[in-house]
Amino acid sequence: MSELKVVYFDLRARGEPIRLVLEAAGKKYEDVRLSFDEWPAEKPNTPYGQLPYIVYNGKKYGQSLALANFVAREFGLYGKTNLDALRIDEVSGLTADLVDSVFKAKFENDETKKAELSQKLWDEAVPKYFGFFNTLLQDNGNTGFFVGSTVSLADLLVFNLLDSLIAEKAEIANTFSPELNKLRSNVQKHPFLNAYLAKRKNVPF
Ligand SMILES: N[C@@H](CCC(=O)N[C@@H](CS)C(=O)NCC(=O)O)C(=O)O
Numbered sequence: 001m002s003e004l005k006v007v008y009f010d011l012r013a014r015g016e017p018i019r020l021v022l023e024a025a026g027k028k029y030e031d032v033r034l035s036f037d038e039w040p041a042e043k044p045n046t047p048y049g050q051l052p053y054i055v056y057n058g059k060k061y062g063q064s065l066a067l068a069n070f071v072a073r074e075f076g077l078y079g080k081t082n083l084d085a086l087r088i089d090e091v092s093g094l095t096a097d098l099v100d101s102v103f104k105a106k107f108e109n110d111e112t113k114k115a116e117l118s119q120k121l122w123d124e125a126v127p128k129y130f131g132f133f134n135t136l137l138q139d140n141g142n143t144g145f146f147v148g149s150t151v152s153l154a155d156l157l158v159f160n161l162l163d164s165l166i167a168e169k170a171e172i173a174n175t176f177s178p179e180l181n182k183l184r185s186n187v188q189k190h191p192f193l194n195a196y197l198a199k200r201k202n203v204p205f
Contacts (some may be wrong), residue, residue, distance in 0.1 A: 004029040006067075008052035009036070011203050012160060014064040015052040018071055020156040020187075023196040025075035045047055047162045065092065072153035084147040091136065091146050091154035095161050098129045106205075122169065130177065133158060137179035143180030151190050167205045 007023070008015030012034040024030050034042055034051065047062035054067050055059070061067060069092070073079045079085050105117035136146055147155035162184060164201050165172045176184070187193055 005055040007032040009034055011205055014034045016160050017068040017157050021077050024193050027075055028190050064156055077152050079152055087147050088152055088154040089154050092157055094132055094159040096128055099161055101125045102160040134179045136179050145187040155183055155187055164205055
């Protein structure tokens with residue numbers, strides 16, 4: 001019996017793609033959510049002083065993307081071929097770039113810089129990356145999946161990114177293309193994910 005524990009803050013952010021993969025795969029895991037009060041005492045117990053980390057068969061592993069990649073490969077959400085994996089890695093890199101811009105703008109303290117970063121994010125980066133995602137989704141026959149005809153890590157990363165964007169600016173959902181809406185609906189109607197999304201806690205980001 002394998003033991004699997006995902007340890008993160010009570011947020012979606014960098015932890016949710018790991019949870020989404022495990023949910024989609026129907027894997028049992030312990031969803032540990034540390035409070036900010038608990039964090040200073042727990043920090044030294046993490047592999048690299050940060051969250052998320054997982055405990056798998058008694059060993060701890062860190063780095064969110066490595067963890068999402070690992071669980072996706074381990075449980076069959078990394079496509080069927082090496083080219084599928086390449087496409088998933090491309091989407092993963094694009095998603096990471098845009099997530100980075102979202103959080104840079106969100107956590108910038110200087111108000112002038114924050115306004116500049118936000119304007120660049122919403123007026124330039126978001127439309128540009130949505131364009132990339134649309135092209136990739138069209139390349140897979142407008143199925144609403146980035147590879148094949150079932151949910152993969154790529155779909156879950158973009159689904160989570162869209163949730164983060166909506167959390168920052170709800171009206172952004174009105175600009176989602178038919179391709180992105182199809183992806184969201186594919187994830188939302190996946191039987192395991194549908195059950196998870198219905199019960200998951202509402203957290204700020
Ligand atoms: N590259 C790391 C970054 C992890 C990271 O920045 N974690 C943040 C939360 S999202 C954290 O642990 N912050 C608390 C701290 O650094 O003390 C990853 O992707 O896992």
